[in-house]
Amino acid sequence: SRSINLAVIPGDGIGQEVVAQGLKVLNAVLPQDVKLETKEFDFGAKRYHATGETLTDADVEELKQHDAILLGAIGDPSVPSGVLERGFLLKLRFLFDHHVNLRPSKLLPGVATPLKGQPEIDFIVVREGTEGPYTGNGGSIRTGTPHEVATEVSVNTAFGVERVVRDAFARAQARPRKKLTLVHKNNVLAYAGHLWTNVFNQVAKEFPEVTTDYIHVDAATIYLVTDPGRFDVIVTDNLFGDIITDLAAAVSGGIGVAASGNINPSREFPSMFEPVHGSAPDIAGQGKADPSATVLSVGLLLRHLGYEAEAARIEEAVSADLAERGETVRSTEQIGDALAVRVAR
Amino acid sequence: SRSINLAVIPGDGIGQEVVAQGLKVLNAVLPQDVKLETKEFDFGAKRYHATGETLTDADVEELKQHDAILLGAIGDPSVPSGVLERGFLLKLRFLFDHHVNLRPSKLLPGVATPLKGQPEIDFIVVREGTEGPYTGNGGSIRTGTPHEVATEVSVNTAFGVERVVRDAFARAQARPRKKLTLVHKNNVLAYAGHLWTNVFNQVAKEFPEVTTDYIHVDAATIYLVTDPGRFDVIVTDNLFGDIITDLAAAVSGGIGVAASGNINPSREFPSMFEPVHGSAPDIAGQGKADPSATVLSVGLLLRHLGYEAEAARIEEAVSADLAERGETVRSTEQIGDALAVRVAR
Numbered sequence: 174s175r176s177i178n179l180a181v182i183p184g185d186g187i188g189q190e191v192v193a194q195g196l197k198v199l200n201a202v203l204p205q206d207v208k209l210e211t212k213e214f215d216f217g218a219k220r221y222h223a224t225g226e227t228l229t230d231a232d233v234e235e236l237k238q239h240d241a242i243l244l245g246a247i248g249d250p251s252v253p254s255g256v257l258e259r260g261f262l263l264k265l266r267f268l269f270d271h272h273v274n275l276r277p278s279k280l281l282p283g284v285a286t287p288l289k290g291q292p293e294i295d296f297i298v299v300r301e302g303t304e305g306p307y308t309g310n311g312g313s314i315r316t317g318t319p320h321e322v323a324t325e326v327s328v329n330t331a332f333g334v335e336r337v338v339r340d341a342f343a344r345a346q347a348r349p350r351k352k353l354t355l356v357h358k359n360n361v362l363a364y365a366g367h368l369w370t371n372v373f374n375q376v377a378k379e380f381p382e383v384t385t386d387y388i389h390v391d392a393a394t395i396y397l398v399t400d401p402g403r404f405d406v407i408v409t410d411n412l413f414g415d416i417i418t419d420l421a422a423a424v425s426g427g428i429g430v431a432a433s434g435n436i437n438p439s440r441e442f443p444s445m446f447e448p449v450h451g452s453a454p455d456i457a458g459q460g461k462a463d464p465s466a467t468v469l470s471v472g473l474l475l476r477h478l479g480y481e482a483e484a485a486r487i488e489e490a491v492s493a494d495l496a497e498r499g500e501t502v503r504s505t506e507q508i509g510d511a512l513a514v515r516v517a518r
Numbered sequence: 519s520r521s522i523n524l525a526v527i528p529g530d531g532i533g534q535e536v537v538a539q540g541l542k543v544l545n546a547v548l549p550q551d552v553k554l555e556t557k558e559f560d561f562g563a564k565r566y567h568a569t570g571e572t573l574t575d576a577d578v579e580e581l582k583q584h585d586a587i588l589l590g591a592i593g594d595p596s597v598p599s600g601v602l603e604r605g606f607l608l609k610l611r612f613l614f615d616h617h618v619n620l621r622p623s624k625l626l627p628g629v630a631t632p633l634k635g636q637p638e639i640d641f642i643v644v645r646e647g648t649e650g651p652y653t654g655n656g657g658s659i660r661t662g663t664p665h666e667v668a669t670e671v672s673v674n675t676a677f678g679v680e681r682v683v684r685d686a687f688a689r690a691q692a693r694p695r696k697k698l699t700l701v702h703k704n705n706v707l708a709y710a711g712h713l714w715t716n717v718f719n720q721v722a723k724e725f726p727e728v729t730t731d732y733i734h735v736d737a738a739t740i741y742l743v744t745d746p747g748r749f750d751v752i753v754t755d756n757l758f759g760d761i762i763t764d765l766a767a768a769v770s771g772g773i774g775v776a777a778s779g780n781i782n783p784s785r786e787f788p789s790m791f792e793p794v795h796g797s798a799p800d801i802a803g804q805g806k807a808d809p810s811a812t813v814l815s816v817g818l819l820l821r822h823l824g825y826e827a828e829a830a831r832i833e834e835a836v837s838a839d840l841a842e843r844g845e846t847v848r849s850t851e852q853i854g855d856a857l858a859v860r861v862a863r
């Protein structure tokens with residue numbers, strides 16, 4: 174019989190509320206024969222304040238025992254900027270080699286966008302997750318003096334670029350439009366840009382059916398608001414991916430519905446799925462958060478573990494719910510309940 | 519009697535056409551007693567193909583003799599990506615220490631935006647122009663092999679950050695709303711982020727009237743499409759500034775009206791003014807390009823040289839022209855003529 178051994182990290186703020194709904198929908202969608210075991214972890218601001226820990230070696234070992242991780246949100250204004258981001262979120266991405274950071278953008282019918290004319294938006298961003306300027310390679314000298322010099326090093330390897338580019342080509346190949354866009358800034362960041370462009374063009378030869386193009390990251394932000402329909406699959410570096418996926422979320426319905434997966438395709442270590450939004454302390458505990466992004470992240474999780482039909486049912490449920498939502502204001506729990514009913518049908 | 523000694527670089531593609539209109543309007547707006555001397559330079563793709571040169575030492579010495587530089591656009595698909603960008607545009611920014619890269623965004627009445635509801639947009643971005651990941655510090659080893667490692671180093675100095683932050687505070691202080699936003703990614707790029715945040719907070723003490731806040735670059739792209747009115751002045755690093763100013767241009771009327779200045783406030787070397795748009799080879803020579811961005815760049819140039827009233831007249835002329843434009847399609851020259859008539863009134 175099949176089983177899913179899931180690590181659950183509600184985290185901070187609205188993380189708690191949205192993860193509860195994500196689990197509710199997960200339970201509702203899974204076939205009877207699948208045994209779901211969950212273990213909750215208390216990472217986040219509270220634990221940091223109580224113990225000074227963000228993620229210990231023992232934690233990492235425990236997390237490794239799971240098939241996947243569902244995360245709500247980590248972060249609180251009471252913790253200095255960067256401590257939980259680097260000490261927990263990025264640490265996990267690096268330790269578990271989450272090199273495919275997958276972020277789909279689809280403007281669903283009935284969903285509001287800040288753009289005029291309800292454009293058709295349906296693309297995915299494959300963001301590299303373990304290299305680029307995110308490696309923490311950098312430093313400063315004469316820190317705090319008028320002569321300080323601070324550096325950040327973007328590290329890019331043929332190994333790291335090739336595997337994520339290959340993953341993106343495979344995803345493009347599997348989609349009807351079969352189009353892949355490389356986003357970088359190769360006219361300025363010439364060394365990294367050359368590596369990315371070169372690897373991209375090499376791998377392209379193995380995917381003759383996939384149409385390719387290249388766009389500078391600055392121009393990509395223009396297209397995302399003037400012609401988002403031009404994109405099918407985008408592959409890009411860690412920092413550019415961070416920036417354009419927030420913009421992509423904003424134009425395709427907002428971070429209330431933006432899901433993401435930090436994926437290790439080899440499954441050597443568990444992959445982690447989380448809404449793109451943060452912990453939103455201003456609305457935490459009020460039942461105001463939209464759990465749709467977390468529920469869609471559960472969908473990505475299921476697809477990663479091979480439950481394709483269940484993933485599709487979750488996407489259909491969220492899509493149908495959003496289409497019928499209109500101006501009705503419902504609580505986090507009410508939306509979760511509605512989605513659970515839909516997927517169970 | 520007063521004089522302006524102007525270096526003119528039409529460049530490639532539509533650069534030629536729009537610069538002609540920029541000069542027309544400049545001639546029309548200048549008071550009789552100001553002697554305008556212009557010298558044209560042939561930098562760009564043609565010269566590169568003919569001679570292999572992008573910018574020689576002798577060129578640099580000649581350019582230095584001028585009070586300012588007006589640039590159309592540099593770049594052509596026939597030249598490998600990066601050659602003219604790094605060999606000419608960035609080289610000049612670095613040699614002439616153009617550390618204040620000024621990019622105003624104002625959605626003028628009657629101008630189309632991809633955003634719903636014609637939001638109020640009126641902010642300026644002060645982008646650092648001589649540091650960050652633009653310094654060309656980087657390299658690669660085992661280039662072209664499966665073991666390649668390519669790096670890019672973002673270099674940030676207290677000297678470089680402080681002068682641009684101070685410039686931005688002064689600009690914020692001079693505006694009615696007196697608000698300055700630092701955009702960075704200090705939760706991930708911790709060394710550079712710490713320097714920027716620290717310097718920003720220090721300089722803030724000298725400008726008690728200026729309200730300040732901080733936004734991560736990814737979140738900034740969300741605000742630029744959901745609430746652009748929240749911004750008054752933004753100060754940011756070279757790469758983040760590159761990215762968000764293209765997005766800012768897109769939401770505030772498009773690159774047809776986006777002006778920029780590469781400014782050396784000390785006037786030790788000439789500052790350079792240019793439209794944000796590129797050479798647009800697809801429409802070059804057809805009289806289709808909108809010269810408004812170049813004309814507005816001439817306005818920034820005049821303000822930099824102390825011709826405040828003339829700069830204001832240019833802005834009013836472009837604003838009035840855009841407001842009355844409607845659906846009328848006019849040629850590059852017709853728009854230039856109309857603007858020249860307006861500023862001369």
Ligand SMILES: CC(C)[C@H](C(=O)O)[C@@H](O)C(=O)O
Binds near residue numbers: 258259415705706736
């Ligand atoms: C919280 C932060 C470290 C993170 C990132 O920059 O990757 C976030 O912005 C994201 O996109 O997941």
Ligand SMILES: CC(C)[C@H](C(=O)O)[C@@H](O)C(=O)O
Binds near residue numbers: 607
């Ligand atoms: C052409 C390129 C080098 C340049 C930059 O990246 O600065 C351009 O995008 C700009 O914004 O002026």
